Amino acid sequence: MQSTPSRRGFTAALLAAAVLAPMATSSTAAAHARSRAPQSGDDCPPGGLGPELTARLDAAIEGVRKQAAIPGVIAGVWLPGRGSYTRATGVSDTATSTPMATGLFMRIGSETKTFTVTALLELVDEGRIRLDDPICAHIHGVPCGDRITLRQLAEMRSGLFPYTADADFTHALLSDPGRSFTPWELLGYGFRHKNTFRPGETFQYSNTNLILLGLVVEKVSGLGLADFIHRRVLRPARLHRTWFPRGAEIPDPHAHGYTDQTLSGKVADTTHWNSSWAWAAGAMISDFQDLRRWAEIVATGTLLSPQTQAERLKVLPTGFPGTSYGLGIFETSGWIGHNGSTPGYESVTVYLPSQKATMVLLINTDISSGGQEPSTLLARAITEIVTPDNIYDNPVPPR
Template sequence: MLSSSRATGRGRRTVVAALGTALVAGTLLATGPGAQAAPWHHRPAPEHSRHHQPVMRELTPQVRAQLDTAIRSVLRTTKTPGVTVGLWAKGNHDYVRAFGTADKATHAPMSPGYNMRIGSVTKTFTVTALLRLVDHKQVRLDDPISRYVPGVPNGDHITLRHLAEMRSGLFNYLLDPDFGKDYLTDPRRTFSMSEMLAYSFKHPVAFPAGSKFDYSNTNTVLLAMVVQKVTGQPFDRYLARHVLQPAQLHHTFMPHGTEFPAPHARGYTDQTADGSIGDATDRNPLGGPSGAMISNLHDLRSWASVLADGDLLSRATQAERMKLKPTGMPGLSYGLGVFGNHGWIGHNGSLPGYQTVVVRLPRAGATLVVHTTSDIAFRGKAPATMFAKAVTSIVTPKNVYDIPVAPPARD
């Protein structure tokens, strides 16, 4: 969650993280009062030893035991109810484990077979849908958004590329106080894409298009509207037919409201009106094309490869997607709906009750998927980030996944 730091106050921070604006700050809660900047500890291996270290350690029984211990330690430290971790590598053994509970009331064990809400990982699907249209010559990345959606502030200068790479300068509707009030009043409410944009467009554009990186869910909503405009189809229908089906993802979809097919784990959050811990399972995940999708471990394993390898796109379009640019945060870069994190390629997601990391390390042929049943930050750090860092510190010590805690907002 590379987020804007414009939100202050408990109610606004609640909603800011509500939609999985998760990208590069671990959780948007980290941008609120009390969050501290974390020192950067990852150091490259000494020059003399680099050529003697494998990219990824073999998943021997000893390494598996280390992973079990590390994951259980993070589970205890963060008090996360449940987590699933999937790690796969070419020519290596798989590591797929579940820890903790899927339901604090029944104490049902966590399972790697559950459906999960994936938050901002949704953005990777939305941008892929747009890039399919680029390949079909139906849109161009350097088209202005005003060509497709009227009324966008600075719309004649903001291109589809700016939107996909989070450099539009458009206000993130999640940070609007009226949106926060409306959402907290009814967490099961469904907002249309036009309603979401209305919260954003009340605010001025923050900077000239292309000049800065600023993570905003507004961008992805607009891209979905472009897909609808050009194809004449509802976005979820086009997504299913032209992205999910070709990728053979049979357990991944865009919900219309609060539906959440069984089996699934329950999710817990402190993003509530009074700050107490509550059950967020049946909330509306909001955001549609920015953060509402549901998937499972098996599908996301496949999707990580599709995303990093460009299986659904032409070589030229995939090259455009993978033009990763600096974000201003150490070790983190962003392309078209995808990030680079210390060699790992993919995205993360966070929304009330759930966090996800879906990344691939191409040089090792390795894929990592993490699901948690809590978004409650530990000392400003996202639980999913802590699990992913623990795993990669052991198996890929030269490529440690991490997202630093953002500094506190100074409004």
């Protein structure tokens, strides 16, 4: 699912040093999370899938990469009891032809939503908020805020207009991709429109929802969202190469990203575009191995109580066959997790509980191929080979 702006129309396919005195329950939860955090996965030995399956995966990935004109791909599948497969192919920089490598940082777009909602659910576990609180109990000025709950925001069922679908926002961003946006500026683009349906009535992917949830986390915790996620999510999950940038920065080494979401329609290098436009919905950066860990943590609820994780996994129909959406996660063909699309980058991070399998994909373009997201084409091709009974498909049509 995307946090991506697009001249073709924004859709939901789709991305301080204040000290918080932790409650006793949060300290206990953090210790519990550390003890339960998934280990390195020794039951997935490299190359364990065998030469025939490995060759089929190599051919499938390279075929999709060339067909979809993807500059570079990082792909990994871990199948306990069977083995694992990892591959980096293509280039990380088209100007220098530097090869893609598995250790590079990449922007992960809407996968950010899994971190923001995890932060929110930790506050639920502490009893500091409730999922069925109306948003007006925490943030004022939201249209129909007395009838929209935190749960509906996380489920994408609020009816709030997606700010990324506002034409003025599109022009503002694409005219100056280096500019900074505040959360309230983003909300202003959405709130100028009428709500699209009554709260809870249906599913509509909207980054407006996640901006509000990010503000709730900040207000209730007393910390900036980036700081709270770092302290309460990334640290206990032992994700040392995942980051919430303040603006356009991206750590080295990184892959360059390429998009055709420009005013002219020409392909541009988006590596240093300012990600503040997506904030709690799509700003974060990570790498291959951290996302492998995160896939299992999200799907199994390592950082949350069993009761709260059960609420998270109550997925509801999206209107797209075979796909449901829960609290900041989707389920499609048995795979649980999220994908991301932001100008120049796409990703997929999912976990298949029935096989305890993990799949991670990172690519350095978001340019559609045949009307489909290139990351979806890759995920489908890989799962057709390794999990033919659970073939991944994009939860929502692109753009």
